[in-house]
Amino acid sequence: MSESPSKPPILRALxxxxxxxxxxxxxxxxxxxxxxxxxxxxxxxxxxxSPAWLGAIAAADSAPMLFLAPFAGAVADRMEPLKLIRIxxxxxxLHVVAVTVLTWSGLMTIEILFALTIYIGCVYPFHSAARQSxxxxxxxxxxxxxAVAIDSxxxxxxxxxxxxxxxxxxxxxGVTGAFLAHVFGAGISVLxxxxxxxxxxxxxxxxxxxxxxxxKEALGYAWTHPAIRPLLLILAFASILVRxxxxxxxxxxxxxxxxxxxxxxxxxSAMGVxxxxxxxxxxxxxxxxxxxxxxxxxxxxxxxxxxxxxxTGNLVWGVIFxxxxxxxxxxxxxxxQALMQLAVDDHYRGRIMSLYLLIFRGTPALGxxxxxxxAEKFGLQPAFAVAAAICTxxxxxxxxxxxxxxxxxxxxxxxx
Numbered sequence: 001m002s003e004s005p006s007k008p009p010i011l012r013a014l015x016x017x018x019x020x021x022x023x024x025x026x027x028x029x030x031x032x033x034x035x036x037x038x039x040x041x042x043x044x045x046x047x048x049x050s051p052a053w054l055g056a057i058a059a060a061d062s063a064p065m066l067f068l069a070p071f072a073g074a075v076a077d078r079m080e081p082l083k084l085i086r087i088x089x090x091x092x093x094l095h096v097v098a099v100t101v102l103t104w105s106g107l108m109t110i111e112i113l114f115a116l117t118i119y120i121g122c123v124y125p126f127h128s129a130a131r132q133s134x135x136x137x138x139x140x141x142x143x144x145x146x147a148v149a150i151d152s153x154x155x156x157x158x159x160x161x162x163x164x165x166x167x168x169x170x171x172x173x174g175v176t177g178a179f180l181a182h183v184f185g186a187g188i189s190v191l192x193x194x195x196x197x198x199x200x201x202x203x204x205x206x207x208x209x210x211x212x213x214x215x216k217e218a219l220g221y222a223w224t225h226p227a228i229r230p231l232l233l234i235l236a237f238a239s240i241l242v243r244x245x246x247x248x249x250x251x252x253x254x255x256x257x258x259x260x261x262x263x264x265x266x267x268x269s270a271m272g273v274x275x276x277x278x279x280x281x282x283x284x285x286x287x288x289x290x291x292x293x294x295x296x297x298x299x300x301x302x303x304x305x306x307x308x309x310x311x312t313g314n315l316v317w318g319v320i321f322x323x324x325x326x327x328x329x330x331x332x333x334x335x336x337q338a339l340m341q342l343a344v345d346d347h348y349r350g351r352i353m354s355l356y357l358l359i360f361r362g363t364p365a366l367g368x369x370x371x372x373x374x375a376e377k378f379g380l381q382p383a384f385a386v387a388a389a390i391c392t393x394x395x396x397x398x399x400x401x402x403x404x405x406x407x408x409x410x411x412x413x414x415x416x
Contacts, residue, residue, distance in 0.1 A: 009146040010283045018198055019138035019147060023154055025192035026131070029089070030155050032185025034162025035169065036096060038268060039178030040113065042170065042261050043103065045250040047110045051380060055372020058247035058365060060114050064121035065128075065362030072125035073354025074214040077347070081133035086193045088127035093186040095120045100179040125357065132353040136341070137198045145291065145338035149283035152334045153276050163272065167265030218351035227343050227408035228352065230401030231295075231336050235359045237398065238299055238332060241391035242306040243360075244368035245325065246271055251380050257315045270319040274326030282334045288342055292405045295335035300395050301328030307388035310381050333360055343409045 013019060044057045076084055099116055102108045131151075139147040169177045222228045246268070253264035278298065285294075302325050309321035337356060344352045367387070374383035 008284065009143060010150060013139050013143045013146040013150055013283075016139050016143070018196075019150075021192065021196050022134060022138045023151070025089075025189050025196060026151070027154055027158070028185040028192075029092070029189040031158040031162050031165075032182040034158050034268075034272070035166045035178045035185075036099075036182040038163050038166040038261075038265065039170065039175040040099070040117065041247070041250045042264060043108070043175045044110065044113060045254065046175075047108075047113070049254075051248065051251045051255075051375040052372045053110060054248060054251055055244075055368045055370075055375075057114060057117055058244065058368035058372075060117035060365075061121045061124075062361050062363075062365035062368070064118065065125050065358055066365065068122060068125040069129065069354040069358035069362055070215040070218065070351065071211050072129040073218065073351035073357075074211045075126065076129040076133045076350030076354070077214065081130040081137075081350070082193070082196065082198050084126055085130035085134065086190075088123050088130060089186070089190050089193055091123045092120065092127065093183075093190055095123070096179060096182045096186055100176060100183055103179060104176045124361065125354065128357045128361065129350055129354045132341075132357065133350045134198065136346075136349070144341050145285075145288055146283050148338045148341060149279050149334050152330060152337070153279035153283060158272070161272075163265040163268040167262050167269075170261050214351065218348055218355070221348050222352055222355055225343065225408075227405045228340060230398075230405055231340055232355060232359055234295065234299055234398050234401070235333065235336050235356065236363055237391055237394045238302055238329060239360050239363045240367040241387045241394075242302055242325070243329060243364040244371050244387075245306055245309065245322075245384060247364070247368045248371065248375065248380060248384070249322075251375065252318070256313055256380055257318060259315070263315065266315070266319055267322050270322040271326035274323035274328075275330035277323075278327040278330035279334055281331060282338070288338070288409065291335045291339055292402060292409070295332050295339070296395075296398060296402060298328045298331030298333075298335065299398065300392070301325075302332060303328075303388055303392040303395065307385060307392060310384035310388055313381075339405065339409050 007015075040057065041054065044053055047053075095116060099108075099113075102112060102116075135147055135151065136144065165181070166178050169181060173180075222232065249267045249271075250264050253259045253261075253267055257263050257267075259266075282291075282294070285291075305321045305324040305328060309318055309325060312318055312321065337353075340352065340356055341349075371383050371387060374386075
């Protein structure tokens with residue numbers, strides 16, 4: 001079925017049947033997953049009232065990505081991504097069932113929560129690598145950037161919807177109610193991915209070597225690629241220095257803004273609203289021209305607004321700066337993801353996109369742990385103000401990459 005060339009890219013992508021069902025499998029998990037995330041953060045704070053433990057829980061969620069993402073990408077390049085995401089989704093379902101039962105029974109401790117968070121952190125790399133590899137199978141190649149942005153918008157819109165729902169659920173039914181909501185959401189996703197059928201990917205170049213050799217090959221490819229290397233560097237600066245802010249919001253809600261779970265929901269939702277606006281901006285643009293400039297602008301916006309957030313003690317300004325930080329971060333990360341999807345050869349897609357995941361989801365664990373320890377000693381505001389200031393200064397190191405990325409990706413067609 002042909003598409004009207006005048007039809008906006010976002011509508012063309014949404015009209016693809018496979019992409020529609022793919023989103024249908026992700027949306028329930030996205031929305032209730034953010035309810036779960038707010039619940040776990042608030043439960044960790046209730047159990048300890050410690051910024052260091054908040055950082056540890058955030059690290060437990062993300063740190064496994066540092067070690068497993070490259071291997072998850074190699075697995076996604078070897079096997080059918082749809083089968084991989086089905087297995088991962090079922091394991092996510094088992095996790096939330098365990099969290100719900102232990103919390104409801106009163107047996108949950110911070111140590112158990114930490115262990116269960118490590119477990120889910122080990123599943124995420126495989127789920128994410130499979131998801132990244134599936135997107136190109138659901139839309140035509142010229143709609144990659146719009147499809148990536150739509151997926152991002154769906155994920156981040158639920159950063160708004162999920163916490164807003166959590167703000168209603170937690171005061172009435174407690175964190176157990178928040179966890180139970182994700183039991184249903186994750187269960188629906190399991191069923192939808194069981195129904196979804198996609199054409200199998202081309203595995204004619206499937207490697208016969210071990211996973212370590214595959215990972216080494218992908219690292220060499222990324223390091224020598226004229227655009228992928230600077231794109232990953234851009235992502236790393238923001239991921240380590242400013243992205244951990246969202247993991248420390250429970251502490252800001254309580255200590256800085258003198259609030260409660262509702263205050264946390266406002267701050268988290270504000271970041272989600274900003275992120276959705278950023279993803280919609282990228283999706284509506286369509287195409288690839290100018291994405292590099294937009295990515296750099298998003299980086300600078302994120303750095304500056306995180307700095308302003310750390311310096312204010314006023315909740316209204318805090319909500320505004322949180323929204324702007326979410327906008328800038330998602331504009332930057334979505335553009336980087338789309339540029340990499342278009343730059344990479346299909347043979348390397350799972351492994352290279354897993355490096356994106358390693359940096360964007362894994363390295364914030366290092367930042368969260370370091371900033372949590374610094375906040376324990378110096379306070380949340382000074383720790384994040386310094387980190388954001390450093391990130392802003394590093395913008396000067398990013399600028400020389402602009403022309404290289406444009407000439408390597410935007411100035412020529414995407415490679416197959």
